[in-house]
Amino acid sequence: MTALRNVELKARDPEPERTLHAALAAGAQDQGVLHQRDTYFAAREGRLKLREERAGDAAPHAQLIAYARPDQATARTSAYHLVDVPDPAALTAALDASLGTVVVVDKTRRLLLRDNVRIHLDAVDGLGSWVELEAVAPPESDLAAEHAEVAALRATLGMSDDRVVATGYAALLLEAGAATPRLVDLARGAMQRAYAPYSHFNVGVALRDEAGGLHAGANVENGAYPQGQCAEASAIGALIAAGGSAIREVAVMADTELIVPCGGCRQRLAEFAGPQTPVHLCGPEGVRRTVALAQLLPLAFDLAEATA
Numbered sequence: 001m002t003a004l005r006n007v008e009l010k011a012r013d014p015e016p017e018r019t020l021h022a023a024l025a026a027g028a029q030d031q032g033v034l035h036q037r038d039t040y041f042a043a044r045e046g047r048l049k050l051r052e053e054r055a056g057d058a059a060p061h062a063q064l065i066a067y068a069r070p071d072q073a074t075a076r077t078s079a080y081h082l083v084d085v086p087d088p089a090a091l092t093a094a095l096d097a098s099l100g101t102v103v104v105v106d107k108t109r110r111l112l113l114r115d116n117v118r119i120h121l122d123a124v125d126g127l128g129s130w131v132e133l134e135a136v137a138p139p140e141s142d143l144a145a146e147h148a149e150v151a152a153l154r155a156t157l158g159m160s161d162d163r164v165v166a167t168g169y170a171a172l173l174l175e176a177g178a179a180t181p182r183l184v185d186l187a188r189g190a191m192q193r194a195y196a197p198y199s200h201f202n203v204g205v206a207l208r209d210e211a212g213g214l215h216a217g218a219n220v221e222n223g224a225y226p227q228g229q230c231a232e233a234s235a236i237g238a239l240i241a242a243g244g245s246a247i248r249e250v251a252v253m254a255d256t257e258l259i260v261p262c263g264g265c266r267q268r269l270a271e272f273a274g275p276q277t278p279v280h281l282c283g284p285e286g287v288r289r290t291v292a293l294a295q296l297l298p299l300a301f302d303l304a305e306a307t308a
């Protein structure tokens, strides 16, 4: 089966009532309110979510949605596959066990239709109000008509550049710290299992990769002392072996006043993380302080820059 396609645009909406009136005035048909719960799994290719939907008294309905969409703050094309799911609880358990759950997004969606454009007025738990446009494309379309429809409606609804976002709700929730408690739990487990019979100083590290996958590592010492390995190096190895390629969030944990990664491990993290990547410095009870990697490693060596 070929994938379905649509052109879509997402923006913050400080005035949802006003947007609703503008959409109705533009001829959009109100389809009522839906409650949607999207569970995102750590897919390696594209994105994968299970959507459970309730509308009024109708029976709940679930679909698995696999899609690929670039992150850009303009109207963008999404190619997707939809699969009806008769047993969402069982599928959630299976996908959680095999891929891992990235984040759960709960929202109330008011759906309006104008020609073949869906207008979503979303109230998202933890993220506030949003408006989203989705022009569904027939298979033969070159998408020009869909882009034109989205552009026209965008102007009508006042979706200005400063409100448009490049990412989706899942990424926004992760940036806001939705995965941090699970990252801290993983770092704690790794710390407890560390092999540190010489220093007696256990360290655990957990990393979130670009697909939302979580990986952990512990320090592993050696009777030939220089052969010992820091927890950061172990966690990076786990991320790479699992197919990850970038670090989006770090938790480092030890039972000391404030654990900070050693100098060498700051460089190791910088190979896969960006200057703004958050690094949570944790004690056994949780996060004590969060810093950006650039605070730990200013003027970082970057081979690409050095040889440009």
Ligand code: THU
Pocket: 196, 199, 201, 202, 203, 218, 219, 220, 221, 228, 229, 230, 231, 232, 260, 261, 262, 265
């Ligand atoms: N250690 C880490 O695992 N990560 C750090 O960032 C600091 C130090 C480990 C290495 C060694 O096993 C023990 O802590 C004492 O230095």
